[in-house]
Amino acid sequence: MNLLEQLNEEQQFAVKQTEGPSMIIAGAGSGKTRVLTYKIAYLIHRGVDPFSIMALTFTNKAAREMQNRIQQLVESTEARNVWMGTFHSIFARILRIESEKIGFPNNFTIYDTDDSKSIIKKIVKEQQLDDKVYKASNVLGRISSAKNNLISAAEYNNNPELTQADKDSGRGKMGMIYTLYQERLRKAASMDFDDLLFNTNVLLRDFPDVLIKYQRRFKYFLVDEYQDTNHSQYLIVKRLAAQNENLTVVGDDAQSIYAFRGANIQNILNLNKDYPQLNTYKLEQNYRSTKNIVGIANAIISQNKKQIHKTIWTENSTGEKITLHSTLSDNEEGSLVARTIFDIKNNEQAKDSEFAILYRTNAQSRSIEEGLRKMNIPYRIFGGLSFYSRKEIKDILAYFRLVINPHDEEALLRVINYPKRGIGQTSIEKLRIEANRLNISLWALLERLESNPIIARSAALTILEFVNMIRAFRLDLNIKNAYELAEHITKHSGIYSTMYHAKDEDEGVMRFENMEELLSAIKEFSELENDEVGAGNIRTLSEFMQDIALHTDADEKSKIDGEYVTLMTIHASKGLEFPYVFIVGLEENLFPSLLSLNSRAEIEEERRLFYVAITRGEKRVFLSYSESRFKWGNLQYSEPSRFIEELDPQYIDDQTSDRILTAKPTIKTSAEAKSKASFYEKPKSNEVKAPEAVPSNLRRMSQSHNGTSTDQSESIQVGMEVFHDRFGRGKVLTLEGIGADRKATVFFNNSGTKNLLLKFAKLKILKQ
DNA sequence: GTATTATCTAAGTCT
DNA sequence: TAGATAATAC
Numbered sequence: 001m002n003l004l005e006q007l008n009e010e011q012q013f014a015v016k017q018t019e020g021p022s023m024i025i026a027g028a029g030s031g032k033t034r035v036l037t038y039k040i041a042y043l044i045h046r047g048v049d050p051f052s053i054m055a056l057t058f059t060n061k062a063a064r065e066m067q068n069r070i071q072q073l074v075e076s077t078e079a080r081n082v083w084m085g086t087f088h089s090i091f092a093r094i095l096r097i098e099s100e101k102i103g104f105p106n107n108f109t110i111y112d113t114d115d116s117k118s119i120i121k122k123i124v125k126e127q128q129l130d131d132k133v134y135k136a137s138n139v140l141g142r143i144s145s146a147k148n149n150l151i152s153a154a155e156y157n158n159n160p161e162l163t164q165a166d167k168d169s170g171r172g173k174m175g176m177i178y179t180l181y182q183e184r185l186r187k188a189a190s191m192d193f194d195d196l197l198f199n200t201n202v203l204l205r206d207f208p209d210v211l212i213k214y215q216r217r218f219k220y221f222l223v224d225e226y227q228d229t230n231h232s233q234y235l236i237v238k239r240l241a242a243q244n245e246n247l248t249v250v251g252d253d254a255q256s257i258y259a260f261r262g263a264n265i266q267n268i269l270n271l272n273k274d275y276p277q278l279n280t281y282k283l284e285q286n287y288r289s290t291k292n293i294v295g296i297a298n299a300i301i302s303q304n305k306k307q308i309h310k311t312i313w314t315e316n317s318t319g320e321k322i323t324l325h326s327t328l329s330d331n332e333e334g335s336l337v338a339r340t341i342f343d344i345k346n347n348e349q350a351k352d353s354e355f356a357i358l359y360r361t362n363a364q365s366r367s368i369e370e371g372l373r374k375m376n377i378p379y380r381i382f383g384g385l386s387f388y389s390r391k392e393i394k395d396i397l398a399y400f401r402l403v404i405n406p407h408d409e410e411a412l413l414r415v416i417n418y419p420k421r422g423i424g425q426t427s428i429e430k431l432r433i434e435a436n437r438l439n440i441s442l443w444a445l446l447e448r449l450e451s452n453p454i455i456a457r458s459a460a461l462t463i464l465e466f467v468n469m470i471r472a473f474r475l476d477l478n479i480k481n482a483y484e485l486a487e488h489i490t491k492h493s494g495i496y497s498t499m500y501h502a503k504d505e506d507e508g509v510m511r512f513e514n515m516e517e518l519l520s521a522i523k524e525f526s527e528l529e530n531d532e533v534g535a536g537n538i539r540t541l542s543e544f545m546q547d548i549a550l551h552t553d554a555d556e557k558s559k560i561d562g563e564y565v566t567l568m569t570i571h572a573s574k575g576l577e578f579p580y581v582f583i584v585g586l587e588e589n590l591f592p593s594l595l596s597l598n599s600r601a602e603i604e605e606e607r608r609l610f611y612v613a614i615t616r617g618e619k620r621v622f623l624s625y626s627e628s629r630f631k632w633g634n635l636q637y638s639e640p641s642r643f644i645e646e647l648d649p650q651y652i653d654d655q656t657s658d659r660i661l662t663a664k665p666t667i668k669t670s671a672e673a674k675s676k677a678s679f680y681e682k683p684k685s686n687e688v689k690a691p692e693a694v695p696s697n698l699r700r701m702s703q704s705h706n707g708t709s710t711d712q713s714e715s716i717q718v719g720m721e722v723f724h725d726r727f728g729r730g731k732v733l734t735l736e737g738i739g740a741d742r743k744a745t746v747f748f749n750n751s752g753t754k755n756l757l758l759k760f761a762k763l764k765i766l767k768q
Numbered sequence: 769g770t771a772t773t774a775t776c777t778a779a780g781t782c783t
Numbered sequence: 784t785a786g787a788t789a790a791t792a793c
Contacts, residue, residue, distance in 0.1 A: 033776085052777085059783095086783070087783085088773080088783050089783090110783095112783090113782085113783090192783095193782090193783045194783085196783085197783095212783075233774090256783095258779080258781080258782075260781065260782090261781085261782060261783075358778075361779095361780060361781075362781090363779095363780090383781095383782090417769095420769090420770080421771070422770095423769090423770085424769045424770080427769095546772075550783065552782075552783065569780090569781065569782095570781080571780090571781045571782070572782085593779095593780060593781080594779075594780090595779075596781065605781095609781080631779080632777090632778070632779075
């Protein structure tokens with residue numbers, strides 16, 4: 001088969017450029033994955049040893065799919081010898097091989113964000129610092145960005161700029177926490193996500209023999225989604241590829257959406273400085289979407305200042321315009337989406353799997369779900385609370401982690417008294433302090449507890465029993481396969497019976513089923529052929545845990561490749577495509593996020609996110625926003641996103657005005673009505689139009705400051721009868737706070753007592 | 769040491 | 784609203 005025949009001219013050039021550095025700027029839907037896949041197939045076809053190719057993808061799922069595709073293209077299974085996966089998983093693999101060089105055992109644990117936060121909380125407490133000032137997520141974010149820029153704890157403390165910035169913000173102990181955090185991780189023989197990349201850099205920097213070993217082994221490097229790499233990842237690639245510079249990077253600056261976790265767009269913009277002889281290719285033909293979708297996407301992204309110029313075009317049909325809907329509440333938005341899907345399924349014979357509903361935040365999935373459930377539409381949510389982050393699953397996994405690496409303190413603390421065996425907080429605290437004093441891991445202390453009893457004898461005996469149990473499990477690590485050992489552990493640790501007896505409660509049933517699901521997943525894993533170690537070898541529990549440590553939601557295999565509508569965040573949708581795409585919650589402070597409004601750069605990232613969302617669509621895209629939304633238990637009013645005002649009207653089928661006229665004619669304030677009059681809407685002859693001289697964005701600003709009917713809320717008094725959009729008639733029971741914080745407790749005839757922020761509630765006074 | 773109840777507070781995207 | 788933590792009772 002001639003591989004090149006199936007590519008357009010520019011794609012062919014990119015594929016044929018096998019030697020030297022090249023950068024492929026690939027617009028959305030331009031066949032980026034296709035080029036990567038074909039390039040690897042082309043290399044293999046030309047006799048390059050698959051073992052010498054390293055391909056770094058954004059998800060492990062993408063790697064798997066690409067690998068399968070390459071196998072088909074080269075008609076050989078040798079394609080599986082290409083090293084393909086995410087940065088984190090590929091380099092975790094290399095770190096395990098080389099672990100002793102950097103002073104880690106090869107069974108080191110990978111800590112997730114929860115583990116990391118938990119350590120930081122403990123450090124803050126032990127150091128008697130204020131946990132409001134040193135919030136775990138903030139501290140971790142600071143440490144993370146230091147690591148992504150290859151600044152070690154020692155370097156951090158010696159960097160006057162960083163330490164001064166911390167002092168100025170009242171967080172002078174940040175550097176100390178960083179130091180203690182790293183000590184804690186090392187004692188627990190554990191690395192966090194950033195350490196995987198940081199330590200890879202240390203390995204390649206400080207051990208020239210190791211660097212040379214991998215430079216000799218890998219001759220071709222391909223990096224997907226290069227716009228989302230951070231400095232640490234950039235340096236790894238640069239070091240490894242330095243020998244022969246056969247480096248291909250593929251990316252699209254317009255789709256860079258991970259700056260918040262350290263992605264550096266300069267990696268793509270400055271690549272030609274590192275490689276002056278860089279070959280650059282631009283893929284601009286879109287094969288995915290209709291002209292309308294491509295057109296509106298181009299119009300959106302053109303509002304950003306920073307970008308590499310390109311013109312995305314398509315030969316596809318014009319298609320339908322992009323539909324814009326608005327609803328009164330988040331629940332109604334869910335129903336509307338469900339109804340629309342239902343109609344399209346009927347009218348166009350579409351399948352459930354052709355639909356995706358994309359949102360900015362995971363919390364939005366709830367109202368959408370409700371709508372789908374009511375219409376009996378099958379759906380599947382990706383992200384949110386994933387299977388592996390459920391409590392009961394984490395408890396079981398903690399046992400596995402502890403058996404594999406007993407120094408893993410987070411795991412130890414999680415299970416030492418689960419199921420309850422009478423080892424309470426007091427004993428554990430004493431032991432932790434002692435272990436700290438001796439500068440050894442908690443497990444090391446427990447192992448020598450017999451000769452050094454510092455706690456009550458009875459507690460010490462129970463602990464000894466626990467230690468012996470874990471030791472016994474450890475003996476089976478390489479003897480039993482993953483499933484046999486996992487089952488053995490759940491039975492003998494008491495987890496199984498504890499869960500079995502808790503089945504009476506509703507929650508318990510689900511937990512028990514989840515445990516069974518975990519075990520059956522492990523069983524499936526155990527029974528897979530182990531082609532890497534060869535026949536006769538078993539797949540161990542350690543291997544299973546390595547498999548899931550860097551498991552992402554996008555990697556989740558669809559159990560049954562059944563028919564369902566896909567729900568996910570826009571971030572998670574990167575790289576995917578669907579015939580029908582719904583983008584919901586286009587509201588100011590939600591999308592763009594409230595937290596992104598501080599800088600132009602952040603808003604541009606949100607806009608790129610919007611661009612990514614729109615360009616997932618093949619046939620049709622539906623946009624919607626709601627005028628109110630439940631957040632943390634209370635109703636908040638919302639205005640349409642600024643991105644809606646930016647939409648180019650020629651591509652839009654605006655359905656919002658119908659709703660305004662039919663749905664809520666009485667309660668609407670004039671300010672709200674005005675906000676609907678966005679510029680693409682044709683003024684009706686009998687309507688008063690906002691003066692042209694005032695730009696729409698200014699109009700919105702003034703409105704959000706004083707337009708939200710504070711006029712009425714200020715005169716509300718206890719005892720008044722009031723009307724609320726959602727709850728109806730009610731009586732004010734109490735009032736507290738002033739200005740923006742003014743709250744009321746209102747008893748509603750139909751929905752009972754509610755606490756409302758007057759700023760948002762827009763109560764209407766019925767009777768004084 | 770454990771179970772129950774009361775109080776507090778969170779704001780986002782992901783490896 | 785919900786999950787985590789603190790306070791209280793047993």
